[in-house]
Amino acid sequence: MSLHDTSKSVNCHAMSDVLNRIGDKWSVMVVGMLGRNGTLRFNELKRMINGVSQRMLTLTLRNLERDGLVTRTIYPEVPPRVEYGLTEMGKTLDGPISKLWDWSSEHHTAIIEARSVYDARATAVAAAEPRKVAYAQG
Amino acid sequence: MSLHDTSKSVNCHAMSDVLNRIGDKWSVMVVGMLGRNGTLRFNELKRMINGVSQRMLTLTLRNLERDGLVTRTIYPEVPPRVEYGLTEMGKTLDGPISKLWDWSSEHHTAIIEARSVYDARATAVAAAEPRKVAYAQG
DNA sequence: CAGGATCCTCGTCGATACTG
DNA sequence: CAGTATCGACGAGGATCCTG
Numbered sequence: 001m002s003l004h005d006t007s008k009s010v011n012c013h014a015m016s017d018v019l020n021r022i023g024d025k026w027s028v029m030v031v032g033m034l035g036r037n038g039t040l041r042f043n044e045l046k047r048m049i050n051g052v053s054q055r056m057l058t059l060t061l062r063n064l065e066r067d068g069l070v071t072r073t074i075y076p077e078v079p080p081r082v083e084y085g086l087t088e089m090g091k092t093l094d095g096p097i098s099k100l101w102d103w104s105s106e107h108h109t110a111i112i113e114a115r116s117v118y119d120a121r122a123t124a125v126a127a128a129e130p131r132k133v134a135y136a137q138g
Numbered sequence: 139m140s141l142h143d144t145s146k147s148v149n150c151h152a153m154s155d156v157l158n159r160i161g162d163k164w165s166v167m168v169v170g171m172l173g174r175n176g177t178l179r180f181n182e183l184k185r186m187i188n189g190v191s192q193r194m195l196t197l198t199l200r201n202l203e204r205d206g207l208v209t210r211t212i213y214p215e216v217p218p219r220v221e222y223g224l225t226e227m228g229k230t231l232d233g234p235i236s237k238l239w240d241w242s243s244e245h246h247t248a249i250i251e252a253r254s255v256y257d258a259r260a261t262a263v264a265a266a267e268p269r270k271v272a273y274a275q276g
Numbered sequence: 277c278a279g280g281a282t283c284c285t286c287g288t289c290g291a292t293a294c295t296g
Numbered sequence: 297c298a299g300t301a302t303c304g305a306c307g308a309g310g311a312t313c314c315t316g
Binding site for chain 2: 095
């Protein structure tokens with residue numbers, strides 16, 4: 001088949017590295033938001049992303065900027081204004097992320113359901129098996 | 139434009155929830171591997187994934203199973219044999235993940251480069267600005 | 277408004293040892 | 297082989313306060 005262990009290792013490394021950034025929840029959010037809205041200010045992002053702390057948003061943006069995915073434009077005004085946008089590379093990432101996004105909203109319900117099924121079964125099994133305790137105490 | 143804040147919030151929630159699972163490095167790896175190879179045993183996955191601990195692989199597989207993305211088949215033999223595969227929903231996830239995978243290997247180099255550029259600039263700025271210290275100490 | 281600095285907590289993960 | 301159980305270390309991340 002099409003599986004070469006060597007190339008697999010290399011891809012694995014690249015994925016591993018890239019995933020450390022883009023696999024991050026907030027990064028995906030930021031790229032998604034910027035991909036949809038073009039350009040946003042710090043507090044606009046903060047409001048839209050819902051749950052992100054100021055610290056995390058700052059760090060996320062810095063990392064994305066460092067990786068060449070996000071541009072940071074400072075307007076020397078008062079009050080200060082900083083706008084964030086996607087670089088060309090960032091825009092190419094928006095494609096895959098959108099796919100992921102679509103997948104999420106499409107299958108979210110199914111996942112929630114699968115979880116409750118799994119949990120119900122797990123609980124049932126746990127309840128049906130107090131034997132361990134009985135033996136241990138007997 | 140096509141941005142509705144309300145639907146955004148909902149999607150944000152769904153993404154947030156889903157990303158907690160699939161945004162996880164190991165989960166992506168596992169789904170990727172299973173997507174490519176069809177079905178794999180525990181230690182096969184462990185060997186292929188390169189760096190995952192036995193504990194993390196177990197947890198990852200349990201979570202994926204719980205979310206209805208991975209099947210777990212136990213063969214009552216000795217020595218024990220357990221095979222993992224993707225569910226139908228899991229297979230649909232393999233698409234988006236493959237996109238991400240491809241993107242990773244395609245842009246990995248550019249990212250590494252962007253980082254070193256950024257770091258070089260950051261270092262230069264830090265070196266060019268000992269004024270703070272000078273003022274503070276003067 | 278946009279962030280830097282700090283503290284502190286909670287969860288994550290790896291290592292290890294044991295089981296069926 | 298395929299796990300479970302436990303512990304300890306570490307770092308991510310939130311809360312808070314402060315600056316330009």
